[in-house]
Amino acid sequence: MKVLVVGSGGREHAIVRQVSRSARVDKIYCAPGNAGIAELAQCVPIPVMEFDKIASFAKQEAVDLVIVGPDDPLVGGLVDVLKDAGLRAFGPDKKAAILEGSKAFSKDLMKKYGIPTASYENFDDPDKALAYLETVKMPIVLKADGLALGKGVLICNTLEEAKEGVASIMVGKQFGSAGNRMVVEEFMTGREVSVLGFCDGRTIRTMTSAQDHKRAHDHDEGLNTGGMGTFSPSPFYTDEIHKICMEKIYLPTVEAMQKEGRPFKGVIFFGLMLTQDGPKVLEYNARFGDPEAQVVLPRMENDILDVIDACIDGTLDQIELKFKDNAAVCVILASEGYPQKYEKGFPIRGLENFKDRDDIFCFHAGTKFDEQGQVVTNGGRVLGVTALGDDLKAARANAYEAVKLVDFDNAFCRSDIGHAIDEA
Ligand code: AMP
Ligand code: GLY
Numbered sequence: 226m227k228v229l230v231v232g233s234g235g236r237e238h239a240i241v242r243q244v245s246r247s248a249r250v251d252k253i254y255c256a257p258g259n260a261g262i263a264e265l266a267q268c269v270p271i272p273v274m275e276f277d278k279i280a281s282f283a284k285q286e287a288v289d290l291v292i293v294g295p296d297d298p299l300v301g302g303l304v305d306v307l308k309d310a311g312l313r314a315f316g317p318d319k320k321a322a323i324l325e326g327s328k329a330f331s332k333d334l335m336k337k338y339g340i341p342t343a344s345y346e347n348f349d350d351p352d353k354a355l356a357y358l359e360t361v362k363m364p365i366v367l368k369a370d371g372l373a374l375g376k377g378v379l380i381c382n383t384l385e386e387a388k389e390g391v392a393s394i395m396v397g398k399q400f401g402s403a404g405n406r407m408v409v410e411e412f413m414t415g416r417e418v419s420v421l422g423f424c425d426g427r428t429i430r431t432m433t434s435a436q437d438h439k440r441a442h443d444h445d446e447g448l449n450t451g452g453m454g455t456f457s458p459s460p461f462y463t464d465e466i467h468k469i470c471m472e473k474i475y476l477p478t479v480e481a482m483q484k485e486g487r488p489f490k491g492v493i494f495f496g497l498m499l500t501q502d503g504p505k506v507l508e509y510n511a512r513f514g515d516p517e518a519q520v521v522l523p524r525m526e527n528d529i530l531d532v533i534d535a536c537i538d539g540t541l542d543q544i545e546l547k548f549k550d551n552a553a554v555c556v557i558l559a560s561e562g563y564p565q566k567y568e569k570g571f572p573i574r575g576l577e578n579f580k581d582r583d584d585i586f587c588f589h590a591g592t593k594f595d596e597q598g599q600v601v602t603n604g605g606r607v608l609g610v611t612a613l614g615d616d617l618k619a620a621r622a623n624a625y626e627a628v629k630l631v632d633f634d635n636a637f638c639r640s641d642i643g644h645a646i647d648e649a
Pocket of ligand 2: 437513514515516
């Protein structure tokens with residue numbers, strides 16, 4: 226069959242690689258893809274928000290399945306456009322992707338259905354938000370309602386900081402229209418875990434757990450980023466915690482979306498905080514995490530196309546997900562200055578060291594070919610160097626060895642990805 230993957234990041238590279246391993250696939254396209262994806266798929270230069278162009282390309286090439294990776298096109302309704310064009314598409318429709326597209330929606334949903342999360346208030350008037358802040362304990366968390374590349378969250382330690390936060394989100398529009406509404410949320414403490422689940426609208430099958438590192442620098446300092454590295458599984462996500470999450474979070478979320486007339490078909494990402502009062506939801510995403518996909522998918526044993534078919538056809542109850550009893554660590558190589566200003570266009574050296582390896586992978590995020598056909602940097606997060614290992618410590622050692630195999634000017638990475646492994 227012919228598969229089109231939409232997106233151009235490390236997550237999409239990991240998805241394309243998994244699809245390429247399916248016995249059922251004959252041809253893979255990726256729109257727009259990147260220099261690494263180009264080794265496995267035919268990249269077509271269509272931006273992810275050009276819905277009609279994506280649909281007509283898929284029709285013209287008689288694509289059997291479109292897999293949508295990123296949040297923007299999902300929240301914007303690409304899956305609806307593809308379905309209306311008679312195509313088979315994997316990912317939530319617009320009605321369901323609001324689970325990620327509006328934090329105010331997701332908080333209200335959790336409140337209505339008793340799903341554990343931080344207490345909160347929603348605001349669309351900055352003056353009311355400011356008045357409310359005078360009445361709460363610090364630290365406090367401010368969240369822009371809409372999509373903001375994982376950066377629309379401010380943790381404020383003082384009232385002054387919180388007031389500045391309201392001014393920059395709601396008045397200065399630091400995150401654009403995402404800040405027309407804002408959630409003010411209780412600050413929680415605990416271990417963070419990401420759990421992804423395939424969903425067919427009724428049934429959910431969760432994947433192995435992972436943990437991201439959101440801050441730009443070592444010791445979890447610096448600005449929030451899209452993610453600087455991941456490991457899988459999380460040693461803190463025990464079977465007992467999984468049972469609690471299934472009963473109190475995963476199943477109730479799927480049921481809630483169904484009851485609201487927004488059945489969710491695709492991947493739900495549960496960002497969890499393991500607090501002293503039990504696991505609570507930090508956020509939902511309507512897609513694979515990036516860079517969670519880079520450590521979760523290489524450990525998956527199922528044919529991903531079988532699982533995706535079951536999600537679309539509503540037969541996920543007949544699928545059992547299987548993950549290898551090993552571990553994976555992904556270290557992001559980024560451009561110095563990310564997540565703010567950075568230069569791009571630097572040649573990447575050493576990519577050939579990853580050819581034909583099935584224990585280490587170099588997932589491309591921001592890369593492209595220059596006019597000479599060289600692979601150069603083209604974004605903030607450039608590469609996701611990933612390694613498998615028998616256990617987490619081995620995977621981490623392998624990942625940092627693999628980081629030495631590849632290089633570009635202006636590169637930086639965190640040196641402490643997986644530090645929590647030592648505390649387990
Ligand atoms: P989010 O995009 O909602 O996952 O937020 C990004 C990051 O901010 C999370 O991964 C947490 O590290 C942090 N965060 C978000 N909400 C809270 C909260 N209520 N309490 C503490 N930290 C939070
Ligand atoms: N790694 C977090 C995310 O994909 O939003």
